[in-house]
Amino acid sequence: MIPLSDYDFDLPRDRIAQKPVNPRDHSRLLVLHRNDHSREDKHFFDLPQFLKAGDLLVMNDTKVIPARLYATKMTGAKIEIFLLEEIASNQWSVMVRPAKRVKVGDRLLFLAGIEATVLSHQGEGFRTLRFMGESSVRATLLAIGQMPLPPYIYYDESLTAFYRDRYQTVFAKQEGAVAAPTAGLHFTPDLLAVLSEKGVRHTMVTLHVGIGTFKPVETDDLTAHPIHSERYGLSQETIDLINETKRQGGRVIAVGTTVVRLLEGIVASQGHLVAGEGAVKIFIYPPFPFKVVDGLLTNFHLPKSTLLALVSAFYDRESIRDAYQHAISEGYRFFSFGDAMLVV
Numbered sequence: 001m002i003p004l005s006d007y008d009f010d011l012p013r014d015r016i017a018q019k020p021v022n023p024r025d026h027s028r029l030l031v032l033h034r035n036d037h038s039r040e041d042k043h044f045f046d047l048p049q050f051l052k053a054g055d056l057l058v059m060n061d062t063k064v065i066p067a068r069l070y071a072t073k074m075t076g077a078k079i080e081i082f083l084l085e086e087i088a089s090n091q092w093s094v095m096v097r098p099a100k101r102v103k104v105g106d107r108l109l110f111l112a113g114i115e116a117t118v119l120s121h122q123g124e125g126f127r128t129l130r131f132m133g134e135s136s137v138r139a140t141l142l143a144i145g146q147m148p149l150p151p152y153i154y155y156d157e158s159l160t161a162f163y164r165d166r167y168q169t170v171f172a173k174q175e176g177a178v179a180a181p182t183a184g185l186h187f188t189p190d191l192l193a194v195l196s197e198k199g200v201r202h203t204m205v206t207l208h209v210g211i212g213t214f215k216p217v218e219t220d221d222l223t224a225h226p227i228h229s230e231r232y233g234l235s236q237e238t239i240d241l242i243n244e245t246k247r248q249g250g251r252v253i254a255v256g257t258t259v260v261r262l263l264e265g266i267v268a269s270q271g272h273l274v275a276g277e278g279a280v281k282i283f284i285y286p287p288f289p290f291k292v293v294d295g296l297l298t299n300f301h302l303p304k305s306t307l308l309a310l311v312s313a314f315y316d317r318e319s320i321r322d323a324y325q326h327a328i329s330e331g332y333r334f335f336s337f338g339d340a341m342l343v344v
Contacts, residue, residue, distance in 0.1 A: 002222040002285060006317060008303045009324055016152050017333035019159075020166050025191045028332055028339040030323060037319055041330060044186040044340055047297075051344075053199025054250035055295075056241055060181040060258045061204040063172035066145030066164065071108035071116070077101050079108060081129075082148065084178060084211055085231075086138060090131040091119070095211055099125040111144045148178050150336050152302075167336075174233065176208040182299045182336045183256035203241045206233035207258040207280070217304050222285060225306065229281035232262050236275040242292065243273075251344070253295035257307050260284065260314070263292040285309040286317055295344040300327060300334040315343050 021027045024044075031040040031050055042049070051057075067083040079102055082095040096102045106118045108129070114137055119128040131137045147163040149155055155163075169184035171192075192202065212228025219225050242252055242263075254260045265282035266273055273292070283306060296314050301307040312320045323341070332339045 002309075004217055004220055004222050004304050007222065007305065007308045007312070009321065009328075011303060011328065011334060015328060015332070015334045015338075017335060017338035018153055020185060020337040021333075023188060024166075024170070024186050025188045027186050029186075030327055030332060030339070030341045032315060032319070032323055032341065032343045034315060034343060039323060039326065045191060047191065047342065048194050048198055048200070050342060051195065051198070051200045051253065052250075054245065054248055055200045055253055056245040056250055057195070057200060057202040057253050057255055057297075058238070058242070058259045058263065059169075059171060059184055059187075059202055059204055059255040060207050060262075061169075061171050061173040062177040062181060062206050062208050062258070063175040064147060064168055064177045064180050064209075065175055066142050067148040067178045068146040069110060069141065069144060071110050073101065074107050074109075081108070081110075082178070082211065083141065083145065084126075085176075087128070090133060090137055092129050092131070093122065094127055094129050095125050096127050097125070102127055110141075112140050114140060114144075150179070152335060153337065171204070173204075174206045174208075176206075176231065178211055179209040180336065181207070181209060181256045181258045183297045183340060185337075186340050187255075201241065201245075203238045205235075205238055205259060205262050207262045208232070209258055217306060222306075222309060223283075225283070227281060227283040227306065229279040230258075230261065231277070232266075232280050233277045234262065234266065234273065234275055239273045239275055251294035252292055253297060253344070254293045255297045257296075257298055257301075257310050260293050260296065260310060264288075264290060267291045283309075284313050286313040288313040290314065295342070297340060297342050299336065299338055299340055300324065300332065302335065311341075311343070 027044045029042045029044045069081045071079045080097045084093045108116045115132045116129040119130050147167045167180050208231045210230045217225045265280035
């Protein structure tokens with residue numbers, strides 16, 4: 001048993017970033033050194049100082065879809081719809097709020113004249129919708145949708161276009177996530193060019209961040225929390241680069257906890273990295289035998305969260321607790337639009 005209280009901390013509300021800094025790489029960077037447990041206060045544009053020729057950055061190129069929509073029932077009731085996955089043409093798995101108002105057979109009306117019928121009940125808060133029409137309505141749905149910002153960020157309607165740009169990495173390509181891989185939000189094309197000139201390579205994997213990333217831990221025992229699965233894609237080219245980096249003495253630096261879950265999850269289930277597409281499901285908490293990842297870039301995570309447990313497994317719980325207290329006292333900005341931490 002691991003008490004959930006071990007991963008709790010007090011965070012002043014004004015430390016929760018509501019907007020990202022501009023330019024992206026001007027966010028702050030707390031550097032933690034695993035060998036001597038020292039730390040340094042830097043900025044993200046200082047990242048090249050801590051990486052060396054032969055290191056490999058592994059990034060998640062998932063692209064966030066504008067998954068939040070609003071619908072009206074025939075009774076006039078307003079419903080919030082959160083698109084999760086298109087499971088067939090014009091048929092989506094969704095999360096709905098308030099769930100008790102949405103029953104099988106209900107008709108829902110959206111903007112742009114789109115109509116849907118509730119096909120099935122997938123559990124508390126989850127439904128399957130069939131959207132009407134002979135042709136695909138996917139493009140229209142995504143055109144009228146809002147970016148699915150986390151609930152701790154106030155959504156300002158006047159910033160809709162801004163969110164579509166900034167809640168997305170500059171290397172986002174594979175459409176399908178409902179949350180951004182936030183460690184990647186700090187990179188700019190110029191910074192990537194500087195790293196490349198130094199001999200630091202980068203490669204892409206795809207892990208579509210699911211709704212489970214927002215799900216709070218509701219058990220007193222952290223290990224009893226049911227973890228969610230996430231869809232992934234991993235190429236042989238990326239595997240070859242990882243293996244080559246290891247052979248040549250370079251470090252594999254995961255850009256975000258999503259990359260850690262993908263790489264370590266596949267090794268945990270398959271015994272080694274295997275190319276292909278599928279679903280990965282892994283809960284990483286101390287102690288954990290990391291097989292692939294040598295370094296981690298990540299944002300600061302919520303109290304009592306699975307992601308905080310993952311970072312603690314990569315470093316150690318007490319040192320992460322101390323680092324977080326240091327970040328709070330030094331005015332670092334937390335969560336999705338906040339600052340970053342590098343553990344090497």
